[in-house]
Amino acid sequence: MLVLLLACAGPVGWTEAERTTILSLSPLPARAPSPTNRVADDPAAVRLGESLFFDEGLSIDGQSSCASCHVPELHFTDGERVATAIGVGPRNTPSVESVAWGTWFFWDGRADSAWAQATGPLLNPIEMGATPEHVRARLLAAHSVGFTEVFGGVAEDPTGALVQAGKALEAFERTLGPKAGRFDRYVAQLGAGNDGDALSAEEKRGLRLFVGEAACVSCHHGPLFTDHSFHNLGLPNIPAGGIDPGRARGAGDVGVDALNCRSRHADRPAPSTSERTDGPDPFSEPCPELRYLDPSFPDWAAAFKTPSLRNVAATGPYMHDGQFDSLGAVLHFYDTLPGKPLVGHRELTLEPLALSGADLAALEAFLRTLSAESPAP
Ligand code: HEC
Ligand code: HEC
Structure with missing residues (x-):
């Protein structure tokens, strides 16, 4: 009877495969390089980017800044179903905490760098609604000291000035990486060879489902x-919002984006001295990501970027259109997979989980351990 109770109470010892997977989920890595932004890790650019992030004067009506929607106390989300500034957008505001590790930005990946991404909301008519000329004038009026320090001055041409602002904003965002949580403390315990006490038995049971039966990992x-990457979960569609093509459109948009990695605004590393002479080195x-991009890839119809689950307990509502208010609602969706997608097809590997109530509660308890232990900035 006791043995049976223990088995039900939660994991008693991990299999080798489970242990390997769990150890791959922590600790948080050092930030990845940003090869097309020369000032990405310049401390002066970080300070400049921070002042731009909070500057409402960059918006056309002086009413909104990046931080109006990416609120620091909410892990840089806004707690709203969809974003609202000058107008109401179709999509939910994602966190900017994992920018330093991203390859594609926005839910549909229509920007291939965080600096190019940052120019989007500045000009978006329903977000900050500015023009490049308005942005340049504001940079000269309010940020010229910082611009001189980082770039030697504000660029003459408005697009160049916009790009500079984007690069400083990226430098700031790169410092926001999610902070370690109780889960990380547990993985450190596990790595040191003991099945530690940083997670409760229920949370470990949720972790076992996450890396095993529920295949979230x-x-x-x-x-x-x-x-x-991008997946079509076959979410119940909200008819009022119309059909969102997701990655199918984003992949096409980024290929022709005037600020993509191929553009003249992308910084290039200094050419190496061992340059080959027999033609370009394919490696x-x-x-290269742009080269192998195929917007007609069928799985990209209504596919959206897989969001990070770091601090997920504090970043609701959930999904690209904010259609779920709680983690319980998200898990109920994965558990039952209701309805049929209106566009494309649901990712073929997804099957209704059909878990018990106790398993769903355990999975949610585990997700909550991904919250940072230190308070938000
Ligand atoms: C009106 C609210 C609003 C404002 C203002 C705003 N954002 Fe956003 N942000 C959003 C929404 C909504 C998305 C997702 C849009 C989409 O995918 O089409 C987003 C996406 C992002 C992303 C992509 C994150 C990812 O994982 O792909 C970053 C980075 C970002 N914003 C940074 C900024 C910066 C920098 C500014 C200021 C220049 C800013 N945002 C202003 C609402 C806002
Ligand atoms: C096939 C890949 C895939 C699998 C498997 C998967 N997810 Fe997701 N998850 C995604 C994608 C893609 C989104 C965003 C979808 C959208 O907005 O259209 C998402 C969104 C979420 C969100 C919302 C996060 C936010 O910030 O909006 C949560 C929570 C989540 N998943 C948890 C889980 C859990 C728990 C499991 C296992 C039961 C799981 N996922 C399995 C790809 C997956």
């Missing part, structure tokens, strides 16, 4: 809990 993997080609 097949998409939410690595220390950021994302594969940085050092800049922007």
Whole structure:
């Protein structure tokens, strides 16, 4: 009877495979390089980017800044179903905490760098509604000291000035990486060879489901809990919002984006002295991700970027259109997979989980352990 109770209460010892997977989820890595932004890790650019992030004067009506929607206390989300500033947008505001590890930005990945991404909301008519000329004038009026320090001055041409602002904003965002939580403390205990007490038996049971039976880890993997890719979960569609083509459109948009990795605004590393003379080296080609991008890939219809699950307990509502208010509602969706997608097809590997109530509660309890232990900035 006791043995049976223990078995029900939660994991008593991990299999070798489970242990290996769990150890791959922590600790948080050092930030990845940002090859097209020369000032990405310049401390002066970080300070400049921070002042831009909070500057409402950059918006056309002086009413909103990046921080109006990416609120620091909410892990840089806004707690709203969809974003609202000058107008109401179709999509939910994601956190900016994992920018330093991203390859594609926005839910549909229509920007291929965080600096190019940052120019989007500045000009978006329903977000900050500015023009490049308005942005340049504001940079000269309010940020010229910082611009001189970081770039030698504000660029003459408005697009160049906009790009500079984007690069400083990226430098700031790169410092926001999620902070370690109780889960990380547990993985450290596990790595040191003991099945530690940082997680409760219920949370460990949820973790076992996450990396096992529920297969969440097949998409939410690595220390950021994302594969940085795009999937169509076959979410129930909200007819009023119309059909969102997701990655199918984003992949086309980024290929022709005037600020993509191939553009003249992308910084390039200094050419190496051992440059080959027999033609270009295929392995050092800049922007390989763009080269192999195929917007007609059928799985990209209504596919959206896998979000990081770091601090997920504090970043609701959930999904690209904010259609779920709680983690319980998200889990109920994965448990039952109701309805049929209106566009494309649901990722073929997804099957209704059909878990018990206790298992669903355990999974949710586990997700809550991904919250940072230190308070938000
Ligand atoms: C009106 C609210 C609003 C404002 C203002 C705003 N954002 Fe956003 N942000 C959003 C929404 C909504 C998305 C997702 C849009 C989409 O996918 O189409 C987003 C996406 C992002 C992303 C992509 C994150 C990811 O994982 O792909 C970053 C980075 C970001 N914003 C940074 C900024 C910066 C920098 C500014 C200021 C220049 C800013 N945002 C202003 C609402 C806002
Ligand atoms: C096939 C890949 C895949 C699998 C498997 C998967 N997810 Fe997701 N998850 C995604 C994608 C993609 C999104 C965003 C979908 C959208 O907005 O259209 C998402 C969104 C979420 C969100 C909302 C996060 C936010 O900030 O909006 C949570 C929570 C979540 N998943 C948890 C889980 C859990 C728990 C499991 C296992 C039961 C799981 N996921 C399995 C790909 C996956």
